[in-house]
Amino acid sequence: MNNVFGVIVISSFQLLLVLASAPLISGIIKKTKARFQRRRGASVVQPYFDLAKLLRKEVVVSPVASWLFRITPYLVFASTLVIALLVPTVVTPVPLHWIGDIITVIYLFALGRFFVALVGLDTGSAFGGLGSSREMSVASIIEPAMMLAIFTAAVTAGSTNLSIIVARLSSTPVAMLNPAHLLAFSGLFIVTIAETGRVPVDNPATHLELTMIHEAMILEYSGRYLALIEWASQMKLVVFLALLSNMFFPVGIATTWSPWALLVGSAAFFCKIIVLAVIVAVVESTNAKLRLFRVPEFLMVAFILSFLALILFFIIGA
């Protein structure tokens, strides 16, 4: 099946999988958090209804907003979709792995962030600018930590191509227990928390504009624009969880395109990201949000973990 048709089928499958599962994962996190707060919580499929509702609602745009405001939701959504094509979820190598490696992924995220930060300034609301400035300062620390963590895995595998990293690792399972590997995983986990705007870095559930980071930038969005932004954020979380699970523990991932392997791969993928999602919810429930000026310290931990991982790799080897 290694042909154009196969590439299209498998790529569409992967795309649909990320698109369709993203709201569910966010629903699972919300549900877990609700349980920790001894609430019953909304159903795990509630995010689907929320998106459907937002897609139907009218869009209100500030009269001072420029064209940036209108294109950004599509841009963010599209760039996240491209990332979803590049990151191995249920199968490795992904059919389109040759279009970009891990550096492409990092910069596609940066592209989305860049435009969202511009939009925060674009609407003329005081909160948007506040959010943009915070997002940019946090991002400037997230990015090096993220790169370092990912490069540790890349060095181990001898390639920056995500599919090759995953494939190498899944063929030598012992490498998963390498201490360098585990340290890099912890580093990337902290980055995931920060990058997806979760407690203790940001609070996705707050109503207090003055404390927001990511939410402050998109405060002016409504209707389908908001739906696209929200959906993209949910997919971003899935992508990060996929990176965490497959770049470090590629257990069960399909290496062929046979239906059976894909089935097993999907099951393994969902088990792993649901476990990770629950861990994220636990972290969110057991911590208060950090004081804004402590966020760099927290991210430095990620940076140092990744740095140690890299050093360890050179000392004890892969």
Next chain:
Amino acid sequence: MMEKQQYITLLSKSLGDRLTVHDAVAPNEVHMSLREQSLSTLPETCSLLIKSFKAQFTTLVGNDERSLNGSFSLYYVFSVPADDIFLILQVPVDPRHMEVPSISQNLASANWFEREVKDWFGIIAFPNIYKLAAHPDWPEDQHPMWKDFDPQAVVPRVKGTFEFKEVEGEGVFEIPVGPVHAGIIEPGHFRFSVAGEPIINLDVQLFYTHKGTEKIAEGLSPHRAVFLAERVSGDSSFGHALAFCHSMERLSGCDIPQRAIVIRTMLLELERLYNHIGDIGAILLDVGFSVGAATAFELKERFMQLNETLTGSRLLRGLAALGGVRRDPEATSLQRQALREMIVQGKRAFEDLVNLVMASSSVLDRLETTGTLSHTDAYRLGITGIAGRASGIDRDFRRDHPHGAYPHLRFRVVTHKEGDVFARMNVRIGEVRESLAMLEQLQHQHLGEQTLTSVVTIPPLRHALGYVEGWRGEIVHWVMTDNAGQLYRWKITDPSFHNWRALKVAVRNNIVPDFPVINKSFNLSYSGNDR
């Protein structure tokens, strides 16, 4: 310890040349009148009172008495905690020269009071001339608290814009927030001047919820005014209603049934409990510790349900009445049992909550050193209640001006020195424990069945204070009756009116994202402030 008579003798001897001293109906009030020719000595007299008796400025009341004696009056109220005495200095104001010297030069805590009097009465406390309660579009020549002002009249607005302190410098931005906020909070406009994240200056514009409560109460029967008092500030429904009842009862000199006094004290503590626990939850929510917040809110809900079981009202409304309380909240065995069980379970659940919070280093890190209000500032601005006690101001009307059953209860006034958000939370934690202990002590006091006596003899043209230590701080009502024994003037002082100025000082040099939690740690009432 000095008695009231000693105060009267001492004051008329030493200050007799500038003021006259009279006895008052209320047992612990000393009334004085400043002679007209001594008006210029007003600031000095106030400072003297404060220094010689370690008195605290409590409130300032403006009153239109033109129909009685042809002039306006200002009443400066001071509390003397050491001797449980209130000194009330009356200052006549000639309607032709609506001006008195300002006392806020030496006494910063009087600043807002003077400005409010200027807005509502047109009496200028020179040089403190800035608007406060009236918004800029309110015409200068309209004085809503004059007796001849018709509250129904439509006042044509003038042009005017809010003036905020402008901070200039490189990279200084202004962030306007409100008056409409996210979440269920009352309106108020905040204007931050920030350099990056640190707040350089905060200006607050309040009085969006001014309802003219004091105005519409004119001519109202005291019995009906109790309902109005319950609506001054929703979270202090019982506190305000009780403070008002106290003022009327002190005027009439009637004896309140012992059982009613116990019930009133119990209800005051129940009001404190649900509010303190709710505030602890709100503080935790604002630092993003949702599990702690949910635990606190659940406990608050249980106390509010207890309120409903006992009184039929979650906010303890409809119980206060002149001469006692309308019903006995422990009338049935079911109610007695509910209260008994909740004291035990509430205590256990509350300690669990405290342990949960204290075990979370990430929460403590957010609360400690955040929003510090120094003792000096708190003292200077006359900050009362929990906010004051968290900055080391050892004041509590329950001890200093005992009312209700407090003289018979064992309790500790909880104070902390640090003045930060954590200290304000710790004061609340300490007070919840004390409240629960007090409820326990009150359980064993069954003093008869009678809960209400009739208050009929309210003397005309007299005034008295009524006060309680509400959960937020001291609630002080000053009431004067007219010829028919109805309300002539009713001045309500909510602790928020003292404390709003503390917020401005406490947020300085903190970062913007910490503002919500600092604000929540004060949890001031907009409605009680604006009235």
